[in-house]
Amino acid sequence: MTQGEMPPRSTRSRPTMREVAALAGVAIKTVSRVFNGVPTVDPAIVARVREAADQLGYRPNLTASSLRRGDGRTATIGMIVEDAANPFSAALTRTVENVARERGVLVLVGSVDENPSRERELAQALVDRRVDGLVIVPAGRDQSYLITEQRSGTCMVFVDREANLLDADAVVSNNRQGAVTAVNHLITGGHRRIAYLGDRVSIPTAARRFEGYRHALEVAHIPYDEEIVHQVPAGEKAAVAATERLLELPDPPTALFTSQNLVTIGALRALRDLGLQNTVAQVGFDDFPLADILSPGISVIAQDVEAMGRAAAEMLFQRLDGDESPTRTVTVPTRLIERGSGEIAAEGPRHD
Structure with missing residues (x-):
């Protein structure tokens, strides 16, 4: 296959890094360095790789890339709310999203409908996707199922209700x-x-x-x-x-x-x-x-709600930045x- 020639597409729906490398006429390792933002790559090669990626419609697997980085971060956080359609939950989610966006972080959101089993399932699903942290409006009375994840380094903040049987930060209303x-x-x-x-x-x-x-x-x-x-x-x-x-x-x-x-x-x-x-x-x-x-x-x-969401998001990012101070509960006044x-x-x- 000559440089610039389109490689035959396999039956997979998504283009691969190998196909980008073949189209750009570079090594796979070079494509990886381009998408990981390595500054020493020649600008002409960067342009060629990105042009090939655009032509193929290739998008890098950010989760896989993050797991190869030293910090293991995925630039995502998970958010569990009572009901995303409820005005309170919607306003809370939007505020957390705004704070996360300032840091280039994506928020994955799910509703639990006051179901403790669903809370556990959703929390586990988000952890399995390697989110960097969790913002949780808990439905159940026992959050001890998260102790192992917390000890493994997953940061978490509870909103609207404090966690039970788990020592964690929280933001609540009076x-x-x-x-x-x-x-x-x-x-x-x-x-x-x-x-x-x-x-x-x-x-x-x-x-x-x-x-x-x-x-x-x-x-x-x-x-x-x-x-x-x-x-x-x-x-x-x-x-x-x-x-x-x-x-x-x-x-x-x-x-x-x-x-x-x-x-x-x-x-x-x-x-x-x-x-x-x-x-x-x-x-x-x-x-x-x-x-x-x-x-x-x-x-x-x-x-x-805006103050609650911002406080929760900021507390989470402080933990992600290395804050190891004792956990605390912030109480936001009502009017x-x-x-x-x-x-x-x-x-x-x-x-x-």
């Missing part, structure tokens, strides 16, 4: 205080019959928010009533049904604290269907798109955003 703030705001509006709709208390964030709800009632000397407490799987349909049952009670609540964004949306849908959106007050935990343009706007306890629904007084709309 969930309990956020719930206290929400309920106190409703109490200030004259409400004493305040319902709670939230996710299952087996989920750490839901448990902290429920604790905050109960604490606020206790401090205000308002009796806790199980009849107006619904802990349902996060989702609009379940929240609609739960809200409808609450409002059909002989002594229905005058206000709702909905402690998860999908639950908030479901409760809002029920209120609007019943024509009670201007009568029953509502404060939700977690902001969501378009909450500010509804009538009334939905008052929420907003998490600073109340008043938009109208949470300012409906017990007697009706409040006009301050």
Whole structure:
């Protein structure tokens, strides 16, 4: 075969380094040096190799290349979230991606849908692909399955919830205080019959928010009533049904604290269907798109998702850069955003 002659293609779908070398008229080792960025390769040869690669549509195997490098890095990190379609997860992922992009690192993302088995499977799949680190929103109560990987050098940071049975960095919101703030705001509006709709208390964030709800009632000397407490799987349909049952009670609540964004949306849908959106007050935990343009706007306890994502990504890269300081948990404060629904007084709309 003469220089510049196209080699016969095999049955493989992807062109190989050998084919690039043959087309460029150089050794395979030279092609490898070009794509590994070795600076001593003659510029004319670099141009010839890259032209051949473009002609063939060749792309280097970055994972294989990284395994041959001294540091073994793949320039990828894995990210495990509850549900990539959820506004909270989507915003968190985007922020981590932005930080990773600044470092030339790719983020591989997967959803676990609050399934501990899926969390383990996805974490293992990402580790098997030699990601340099993991950002995890855990679903299960036991992350000890990652101890071996952690000892082997895989860096990891947990977000929204701390790891259990594993010593690892974490970034969380002040969930309990956020719930206290929400309920106190409703109490200030004259409400004493305040319902709670939230996710299952087996989920750490839901448990902290429920604790905050109960604490606020206790401090205000308002009796806790199980009849107006619904802990349902996060989702609009379940929240609609739960809200409808609450409002059909002989002594229905005058206000709702909905402690998860999908639950908030479901409760809002029920209120609007019943024509009670201007009568029953509502404060939700977690902001969501378009909450500010509804009538009334939905008052929420907003998490600073961008701050959480950036803190988690920066902590991970600090570990990858060699930080061996003791693990720590960063707690990001929440804030109340008043938009109208949470300012409906017990007697009706409040006009301050």
